[in-house]
Structures are given as structure tokens and as C-alpha cells.
Amino acid sequence: MVKVAIFDYGAGNIFSLKSSLEKNEAEVDIITDLKKIKNYSGLLLPGVGNFDPAIKSLDTSKIAFHDLVKNQVPVLGICLGMEMFFERSEEGKLGGLGILDGEVILLPNKFKIPHMGWNDLQIKQSSVLLEGVKEGSWVYFVHSYRVKPKNDGIIKADSDYGISVPAVIENQTLFGTQFHPEKSGKVGSIMIKNFLRVCKK
Known part of the structure; x- marks a missing residue:
């Protein structure tokens, strides 16, 4: 059984993610300090909360986060969790983790925000x-922002809202989804399984 950690930055509402991982036979702990990450085969950054408070909660763990990415520990960022990989976000004033080049921008005002x-x-x-x-599979989004990577090559899938919204990014062992796989039924479960398979390697 693979052992993974969910980083809790205080937003709560991570039960469905923990439950989805456990249904796919993972052992899951919720942690608030990345210095303990050596005990785990993978890390998940959940998708609920606001940018600046989430980044602040990672302040003491930023070096540890960069180290685990360098050491190719698999990381899955969901929605806000993925947005934090980048350099900055229009949602906040603080810098992001800066693992990936690019920024996070607000969805156009023609959309009802948040888009759900x-x-x-x-x-x-x-x-x-x-x-x-499969191409055309449906997944569940709840978000107000979209990522804008400098390197389009990391975008593996997008979704068409009348504008193209990057939906899945992947860079070596760094994975991100703008949608919530834990709320996306069987399709989301396939992705959770795929991530856990990477963690087992």
C-alpha cells in the first residue's frame, strides 16, 4: 500500500480527497509541515482556499517543497494547489512557489465567478x-482563475469555455489539475489511480 500526504493549509474540506485516495488503496495522512515528507511516497496540495493564506501556510516549508520536487517526489496540485506552483496569481499579492514559470489570471468577466x-x-x-x-471525458470544475504557463508544452489537456482553459499540466513528477478529480466520478478515480501508481515507483 502506497503512503501519501495531503498538505492542509487550513481551508478544510479535504475529506473527499482523502476518501478518494483511500478508496484507491492509499494510506493517507494530513500534514501541516513538509519536513515530514520523507515518510511519504507522494504529496497532494488540495484545491480549496485563497492564494495568499495558502502560500503563507507553506512559508516554513518552501525550501522543503523545492527539495522534494528536485528529488522527484510526485506532487499533485488540485485547483488552487496547482495554481501555487506558478510565480504569481492575480488572486493575491504574495509570490507563488515558483516551481513553474508563468502566472495565474482571473477568468474573463463574461463568466459567472466562480465557474462551477x-x-x-x-x-x-x-x-x-x-x-x-478518453478524449471528451467530463470533469468537475469550481474555480475563478486559470493558469497561464510560459511553457505551453506542460499543458496536457484543456477545456473549452469559449476560451481555452488549461485543465491538466504535467512536468516530470509534478502534476496539476484545474478541476477536482476527487469530485469527478470514475474519470477522476482513473487519474487518482495513475498518480498513486507514479508514487509506487
Whole structure:
């Protein structure tokens, strides 16, 4: 059984993610200090909360986070968790983790914010996280922002809202989804399984 950690930055509402991981036979702990990450085969940054408070909660763990990425410990960032990988966000004033080049920008004002609902995935290139996921599969989004990477090559799937929204990013052992796989039924479960398989290697 693979052992993974969910980093809790105080937003709560991470039960569904923990439950989804456990249903896929993972042992899961919720942690608030990344110095303990050596005990785990993978890390998840959940998707609920606001940018600045979430970044602040990682202040004492930023070096540890950069180290685990350097050491290729698999990390899955969900929604806000993925947005924190980048250099900055229009949601906050603080800098992001800066693991990936780019920024996070507000969805256009023609959308009701937050955007909530099911949208289909347009797969752009092969991806470890998307193995077994069919083109056009539907997943569940709740968000007000979208990522804008400097390197489009890390975008593995997007979703068309009339604008193209990056939905899945992947860079070596760093994975991110703008949607919530833990709330996306069987399709989301496939991705959770794929992530845990990477953690087992």
C-alpha cells in the first residue's frame, strides 16, 4: 500500500480527497509541515482556499517543497494547489512557489465567478495522469482563475469555455489539475489511480 500526504493549509474540506485516495488503496495522512515528507511516497496540495493564506501556510516549508520536487517526489496540485506552483496569481499579492514559470489570471468577466460545473477535456498530448482517460471525458470544475504557463508544452489537456482553459499540466513528477478529480466520478478515480501508481515507483 502506497503512503501519501495531503498538505492542509487550513481551508478544510479535504475529506473527499482523502476518501478518494483511500478508496484507491492509499494510506493517507494530513500534514501541516513538509519536513515530514520523507515518510511519504507522494504529496497532494488540495484545491480549496485563497492564494495568499495558502502560500503563507507553506512559508516554513518552501525550501522543503523545492527539495522534494528536485528529488522527484510526485506532487499533485488540485485547483488552487496547482495554481501555487506558478510565480504569481492575480488572486493575491504574495509570490507563488515558483516551481513553474508563468502566472495565474482571473477568468474573463463574461463568466459567472466562480465557474462551477462539468466540462469536457480536450487531450492535447500523452500524459501519465491521463492514461486510460478518453478524449471528451467530463470533469468537475469550481474555480475563478486559470493558469497561464510560459511553457505551453506542460499543458496536457484543456477545456473549452469559449476560451481555452488549461485543465491538466504535467512536468516530470509534478502534476496539476484545474478541476477536482476527487469530485469527478470514475474519470477522476482513473487519474487518482495513475498518480498513486507514479508514487509506487
